Amino acid sequence: MAVTKVGRVVLTVTDLDEAVRHYTETMGLSVTTRRAGEAYLRLPGDQDHHNLVLQQSDRASLASFGLKMSDPGDLEELELVAGRAGADVRRVSAGEHPGLGEAVVFRLPSEHEVWAYHDIEHIGWAGGMENPDPVPEDATAGTVHAQRIDHVAICAPDVGDLATFLTEVLDFDSSEILIGPDGRPGATWMYCTNTMHDIAVVPGPGAGLHHVSFAADSRAAVINGIDTLRHRGVPTMDFGLTRHGIAGVTTTYFHDPSGIRNELFFGPYPTPGVPGQVPPVEWEMAEFARGAFYYENELDMAFMTEIT
Numbered sequence: 001m002a003v004t005k006v007g008r009v010v011l012t013v014t015d016l017d018e019a020v021r022h023y024t025e026t027m028g029l030s031v032t033t034r035r036a037g038e039a040y041l042r043l044p045g046d047q048d049h050h051n052l053v054l055q056q057s058d059r060a061s062l063a064s065f066g067l068k069m070s071d072p073g074d075l076e077e078l079e080l081v082a083g084r085a086g087a088d089v090r091r092v093s094a095g096e097h098p099g100l101g102e103a104v105v106f107r108l109p110s111e112h113e114v115w116a117y118h119d120i121e122h123i124g125w126a127g128g129m130e131n132p133d134p135v136p137e138d139a140t141a142g143t144v145h146a147q148r149i150d151h152v153a154i155c156a157p158d159v160g161d162l163a164t165f166l167t168e169v170l171d172f173d174s175s176e177i178l179i180g181p182d183g184r185p186g187a188t189w190m191y192c193t194n195t196m197h198d199i200a201v202v203p204g205p206g207a208g209l210h211h212v213s214f215a216a217d218s219r220a221a222v223i224n225g226i227d228t229l230r231h232r233g234v235p236t237m238d239f240g241l242t243r244h245g246i247a248g249v250t251t252t253y254f255h256d257p258s259g260i261r262n263e264l265f266f267g268p269y270p271t272p273g274v275p276g277q278v279p280p281v282e283w284e285m286a287e288f289a290r291g292a293f294y295y296e297n298e299l300d301m302a303f304m305t306e307i308t
């Protein structure tokens with residue numbers, strides 16, 4: 001069983017039209033399906049029908065996120081393993097949701113709903129799948145050119161418990177661990193793909209979302225992205241351009257119109273091979289300010305504690 005990526009993120013938003021405008025005109029996604037109360041969007045660096053689903057609601061939240069499995073048989077295996085680990089598991093039939101095949105749905109110990117799936121409608125690259133032009137028409141001109149969903153940063157009342165579940169049930173591993181005062185993980189950066197994190201786990205309330213991160217294709221693209229955000233009147237919260245000491249990535253944070261924190265970043269290091277092949281870096285609490293914000297070398301508690 002293998003998770004190939006965090007393939008879809010489902011957000012509830014308080015104004016669907018405004019949210020669609022933000023994720024298309026500012027971020028560079030395109031709408032593949034729009035129906036009453038929800039919109040399905042995809043990123044240019046991904047071939048699937050959708051990577052982001054926006055649902056109208058009276059509050060902003062992370063409704064669920066999706067893990068794309070490498071083999072159709074993984075769903076059955078996951079049903080067994082997650083059930084054995086104490087999760088309630090249900091099935092969603094193929095075709096119930098636009099573009100999506102059968103899914104196995106369960107909750108993590110942190111209360112986040114996860115949809116594991118293998119089949120999703122294939123759309124392909126913007127330049128086509130046969131003899132593509134490497135320079136296709138730029139449908140994302142004027143946006144920050146977000147390429148892919150890189151990771152979700154989710155909250156757990158007990159970081160160690162969730163890390164154990166992700167490791168034992170879903171075969172994730174940690175690339176970086178903040179060691180808490182009690183010697184257990186205070187936060188952890190976990191991967192299933194070939195970059196250093198697909199899920200970051202930070203302390204906070206169950207089902208909470210800290211941010212959804214979008215990959216830029218260069219460091220310069222993050223800088224240019226900040227220009228675009230400013231130009232479109234999106235404040236870059238909570239910093240302008242900065243780097244995380246953790247993995248040294250170049251990053252900026254801001255909010256979508258419903259207050260959901262987005263990240264645009266570049267530069268995670270590779271974690272080649274299967275999980276377990278890259279021994280984790282450990283951070284001491286005393287050094288964490290540098291690990292979190294390399295330039296500022298201080299923790300912004302509003303940033304740390306503001307959760308959707």
Ligand SMILES: [Fe+2]
Pocket residue numbers: 151153200211213263
């Ligand atoms: Fe992040």
